[in-house]
Amino acid sequence: MVAGGEPLPRRSHSGYADRNLGFAWLRLVAAFIVITNHSAGLAMYKGASLVPPSWQFAPGHLALMVVFAMSGYQISGSWQRDPSWWRFCARRLLRILPPVLALVVITVFVIGPIYTTWSLGDYWTDKQTWRYLVGTFLVLLLQHDLPGVFADNPYPYSVNGSIWTLPMELVGYGIVLVVGLLLALRIPRLVVLLPLTVGMFVLDTLIEAQGGDVGSLISSLPTGPLVGYMVPFVLGMVLYSFRETIPLRRLPALALFVAWLLLRTSPVEQFLLPIMATYCAVVVAHHWPKRLERTGPWVMGSYGTYLWGFPVQQMIVSAGVRDPWVLVACGVVAAYVCGVLSWRLVEVPTARLRKYLRKPRAKPAAPTAAMSPEDEVSPAAAQTSASRSSG
Template sequence: MSRAGLARAAPAAGAAAQQNAFNLLRIVAALAVIFSHHFPITGTEPPSWLHSNMVGGVAVMTFFTISGYLVMLSWQREPHLRVFAGKRLLRLWPGMLVAVLADMLLFGPVFTSLPLRDFLTHPDSLEHWRNLLLVKAYVNMPGVFAGNPLAGLMNGPLWTIPMELLCYGALAAAGVAGILRSRPMATAVGLTYIGFFLVWRNADLTGTMRHWFEYPAYFVYGSLIALYRDAFIAHARRLLALLAPVAAILFFALQLEHTAGLLLLPPVLIHAGLQRGRLFERLHRLGDPSYGIYLLGCPIQQAVQATWPQLGFAPGMLLAMGLATLAGYASWHVVEGPALRLKRFLSQPPHRDAVELQRPGA
């Protein structure tokens, strides 16, 4: 399709995106992280039938799968490194800025047992600022939430953001190297990584959780689905009908839980996310609070536990979810959304040859 054709198609694609369910899936995943974390934060033992850590893990897998799918589509629409890198930073950094400022200037000063000056100048507090570089810099913070079951914990989910950035960088490197211009080559590289994870870094076989390899495998799977988007949309139901019994055998009969999850979860999520409806369109108009919920949920939970330790598990969790949702929407409308509107300044200008052809007499 010509550049002009892509420009004409963009509004229609944007309208379709506003009617899909990806926003809802991300919000549910962010709230699922809060649910999973609320057991250790309140010192509550999960019921024997519930693997609460798995709930949180599946939520993060959801983020990485959807991210892989949408980010691959973004590269395909505009395969230019400068544009791609700018868009990714505008998506990650503003929300991180909100989270770090909230940790350092709100939750920390209010809930630390140290004098304010000592808290702000403590080496662990200074280290926390390095999260703004989107590197792995998360540490417990001095004196915060000292009376809580997880004393010192400020913002656990921050550790996954550098991993997300790493996935973006790998996809951009593949694009710059020309791998993404060839669907067979891109498929081979993606399947090679997934195979590497399944054989050498899979907890089902090694007995050790290796999230820094597992979550990127979900990102890669989502990216591969994007490469075959049209075929996937056309045959998703039949594909899921084939994969579901295989995943069930792996999960229940062979106890290969991580293998079964990687096989089935990404296509289920992308198929669910591609569903369209007026409800999803209305939700889209409200904004996307999921990133803010994810990054602010943990300190809000800790603050709720510290302020109202007498609350039961369910009331405290619902209060934390409600406050985190409000904070997520505030972060979106005040910081993240306005920052993303800057993406229009990153768009690649039309090629000079195309401009010449459009001039009268050319």
């Protein structure tokens, strides 16, 4: 649930809000949908759902498709704004890791001792406690179990099931980096992005034909979901790269959404869903109502909301809640509060460290070579945009 924003071009009219606000809203709504999607399985039994099976629809899956599409779009903007590989990596890690560190420390040192069924001595001396602390913070070595924690809940299999998507986000960053370096060699965009996009669709189709179960690259990266979510991520990159030629219109977005609703039980849905999710998300963000501009400070906590939703729900279930709709109501509110606190106490302070990663000022041009104001983005503008980014 992370992404970088970018300074926006001036619009010819003032009918819409900053698109980063639209992205922030969409991310927050997606986090709420994921929390809702988890509620039945956490409150009742593994595999339970609030959506009737006849619908053949997983709201959480669609929400994550939208999130990865937005990440592909926004992270591409982050690279273009400053195509330095080491500053790009530093900014991405500075964005994704501090909230995870806060989450893991509180989970291991506060939540764990309170909710474990083991004795504290056994809890602190078990290797899994420390594997969870280190491995989860490193993201690519995710751990899901803490000794005895939530063992009596209907879903004792994971302390925080939401964080399984974080390694995929890191893979997406790597794709943006590799593509950016190739484009820096003056390889045409189409030559780089077309084979990448087609290749992702083909690979996703092959994996789907095998039932989606093709193992994991490493323990934290199940190959099937990884490829599935990288499809909208790459499509988001394509939309950003060709943003000057691909029109972002509401009518085509609506048509794609209706087409997906009508065809979602057909084989075409596998291709239509990521395309619809990507295009609709970017279009909606670009057409976000201007009257909602003042909501900015209250919708920036989507990343923290997503990270904290699962353990917060597990704690509520541990208190005796077994009605999934009650869990939805309580979990959404509690996770949102945690998300806002994460944004204000962790993410904003660590974002200030980006000032040490500013793009070096360009050397003064020769007197005969004038520079237009559009040739560079000021550090202040970049920092302002980064603070607007929600995830």
